[in-house]
Amino acid sequence: MIVALLPNLDKKDAPQCTQEIIRRLHRFDMQVWMRVSDKRESFAADRWVSDFYALLSDCDLVITVGGDGTIIHEARHAAVAGKPILGINTGRVGFVAGLEPDELNLLSRLAEGAYTLETRIMLRAEFESKSGNRQIDALNDVVIARGALSKIIDFDVELNHTEMAHYRADGLIFATPTGSTAYSLSAGGPVLDPTMRGFLLTPICPHTLAGRAIVFTENACLTVKTYSTTQAKTFLTVDGDSAVELENGQQVTVRRSPYAVQLIKLKQNHFYKIVNQKLTES
Missing domain, CATH: 2.60.200.30 (Probable inorganic polyphosphate/atp-NAD kinase; domain 2)
Known part of the structure; x- marks a missing residue:
């Protein structure tokens, strides 16, 4: 399985989170492809791709790291490419994120196919x-x-x-x-x-x-x-x-x-409970 990993490295915890995601995905024999513009020595990506649209076309799914703005921006591109997307929140609210940084152990469910897709118009x-x-x-x-x-x-x-x-x-x-x-x-x-x-x-x-x-x-x-x-x-x-x-x-x-966005769901969430929690925290 090829994962296009798209982090917003301007976010405070995004580089460290990205490094941990790569490590865990490799543990499950998943390939990690990234944009050349995100290249860092600490990121052990399997391939660096200069053509963003080719990256989306050739991958099986997309993982993006950042806040809601980042996830929404990348989700629009993933929708056009017809690829599902998982958002990992390193921002403040994270309404559309599928995981928080302390839940990366759940990435194993990607390799197992133990996830659902939620369609957003x-x-x-x-x-x-x-x-x-x-x-x-x-x-x-x-x-x-x-x-x-x-x-x-x-x-x-x-x-x-x-x-x-x-x-x-x-x-x-x-x-x-x-x-x-x-x-x-x-x-x-x-x-x-x-x-x-x-x-x-x-x-x-x-x-x-x-x-x-x-x-x-x-x-x-x-x-x-x-x-x-x-x-x-x-x-x-x-x-x-x-x-x-x-x-x-x-x-x-x-x-x-x-077009519609396909959000990857690795866990069961109660939407209205999340709304109350996120809005109270923010």
Whole structure:
């Protein structure tokens, strides 16, 4: 079995954790392939690969080491490659992590095949840019929100090409069930079971007494147009990555992505117990 090991070495405990993971995987006769950019003398990887997409294509599964941001980022790539992924948490919260650093003994279950796969849906944001049509997939959320100026924005939202609602707000969050415990939760949205097949629309600071989150089926297609009568800028961000500035009146379509993340589960977790524990700790 070939494992693509993708650590975020900027995390404090990630190098030591990565070294221990390699040692344990070798004990189970598993090959460890890593990116050339992560090369260190202390890492006894079996192969160093310069082509990231070839690395994902040739491996059997992916293990990533870092916080939620790292795991989410690598999970999007793994989903496109059709490979399952295991996240090992060296960050603060670790909602999408499958293991903590003190649980590496459970890696033996990979070699034994004693694990399950949990499917997580993703969203796709589609819009026109100067370079043409762009499509970006999100495991957590798609956010359309104002920039630095404290100016409210108008949003027209259509559901399946039919007018649905008008919002005056700082922004809108389109969140997957996985992302329901992230920014959407902070904005007053509900927590969804991560295996649900649907998604959320949660307004950010809506200028209304009735601005509540709405849950849609997985087949819903939402179209958003943004308007501002001031010089305030509007940005689109996906999973907290770099923002894309939107033009006044520009249209963004949000729907379920054709790709889905397959999270490797090596132990039985009670989701709501984890939510209470993680949010209390953070």
